[in-house]
Amino acid sequence: MSRIDATTDLGQLLRRSRPQRPATKPSRREPPRAAASLLTRGRHLGRWPGGALSLGLCLALALGCSPQHRQTPDDTVVVLIETAVRTVDPRYTLSNHDTKVSRLIAPGLTTVDTPTTEPRLMLASAVERKDDLTWDVVLRQDARFSDGSPVTAADVEFSYQSMLNEGSDSVYHKTYLERYRRVEAVSAQRVRFHLQRPLATFMTDLDHGILSAKAAGPDGRFRGRPPVGAGAYRLVELTGSRALLEANPYYHLGVAALPRVEIRFVRDPAARILMLVGGSADLVQNATRLDLIDDVVARPRVEVDSGPSQILTYLMFNNEDKVLSHQAVRQAISLAIDRRGLIAAKFSGRAVVATGLLPPGVPYYEGDVARWDHDPARARALLDAAGFVDPDGPGPAPRFSLTYKTSADAFRVGVAKVIASQLGEVGIAVEVRSFEFATFFSDIKKGQFQLASMQTAEIGNPDYYYTYFHSGRIPTKKDPDANNRWRYRNPRVDELCQAGRDELDPTRREAIYSELQRIVAQEVPIAPLWHEDVVVLRNRDVRGFVLTPNARLGGLARVTKN
Secondary structure (H helix, E strand, C coil): CCCCCCCCHHHHHHHHHHCCCCCCCCCCCCCHHHHHHHCCCCCCCHCCCCCCCCHHHHHHHHHHHHHCCCCCCCCCEEECCCCCCCCCCCCCCCCCCHHHHHHHHHCEEEEECCCCCCCCCCEEEEEEECCCCCCEEEEECEEEEECEEEEEHHHHHHHHHHHHCCCCCCCCCHHHHHHHHEEEEEEEEEEEEEECCCCCCCHCCCCCCCCCCCCCCCCCCCCCCCCCCCCEHHHHHHHHEEEEEECCCCCCCCCCCCCCCEEECCHHHHHHHHHHHHHHCCECCCCHHHHHHHHHHCCCCCCEEECCCCEEEEEEEEECCCCCCCHHHHHHHHHCCCCCHHHHHHHHCCCCCCCCCCCCCCCCCCCCCCCCCCCHHHHHHHHHHHHCCCCCCCCCCCEEEEEEECEEECHHHHHHHHHHHHCCCCCCCCCCCCCCCHHHHHHHHHCCCCEEEEEEEEEEEEEEEEHHHHHHCCCCCCCCCCCCCCCCCCCCHHHHHHHHHCCCCHHHHHHHHHHHHHHHHCCEEEEEEEEEEEEEECCCCCEEECCCCCCCHHHHHHHCCC
């Protein structure tokens, strides 16, 4: 029997287990029914174009080759994530996984890790508005860092001022300078925030990790030492392959039910599935292909929990591209995509069609916006009216050609190929190119793309429209990590983004965000696709993990193992 280990790709397993068919050269455009056939070939990997072995056969092979299932320690919950955590210092976190692990160690004054979209107090006991530009935060008396020292206003001042000070290399330096003039300790338990201008998102913005000033070095860094926070856990080890956490015995909400959390970084999706089913992992959140969930939970040791998500999957357009700068082209592409068909076939129905950044249920969500439901005939008409006429009708010649960049993740490549096929039906030739994520993301930030697909961070409030669509958020050499990577510019959108951030009256704020969402939905700088459910696969012995719409990991503190 062929050897199967943690790095074995499902595609490789397939190639070992069935004869190879002669290679065929793909045509420029799929026949009219090609995209539909792609969506109805079933959920197993082996039934998708260029796909791999069905999960059932993969599991049979893998488990048949191992003498016994490995078990995780009784006092440790082992979690798998798909990318390595670079840092847990909240001042320097870049990726979602950086932030998720960081908040376990260093929570903020408030937290948005809640089943609803409303923030709740964490290290703060009260938040008091003095005037439009001044807020006081009173700290909990029982908040303790993992070394046993109390959380004081001086620690809060240190945590924020180290990001605000001139010359700070924090990734949040520019963003926080727009919000705060200074943060000062006015007593041991009271800290005062002086704002640059009124800030409607103040409560949610306080969800930023607080660090111990005494534990930091003279330069404010934790060089060679783990950052010290007041979360449910403290960091013991961070390597390129795992993060090991131990329970904070001083945690103000009660010591974690299990002494340890081990977070393993496993990039290969097949390996994550095999580790969970085989018993060498306990929990995987949003790191398993949704079209495989039913196969995975059929295994005797795995259970599934799911709920609505605040994360958006979207198709981005380079709005500076000579073709994609045409609004009608972006609208036509949006009309060509069969979102509902993709959700049914590729996600087993575990996603909701998106109309914009905000998912339904989030405050200020506006549902009465332009919608681009699947309508190939209307897409063709829009392209014709915009001057992009199909030169030979239903023939092979395209209206124009585009390149679609995506990460090398096999599932995301498969989704991209279906979208490319659907665009082919309206006369747009699309070449899908996949890259390792670091290369892919570097190209996106530099604007070296035409089409690309990604996911947002969790979108819990409408201020993210400023983050993603304000022209001041277009990446530059000085600010390469800005989020308006599609290079969208609209002066009215800029005005509304700022007005929504400044406006404290909920009624007026609602009107601002309603207009903003309508403009962005009409102009389609990106094509919102869907909000994929938060899905947790877990060892059935693991109990008590609470899902949140932002898919963070705070629920680990209450996990038990039978």
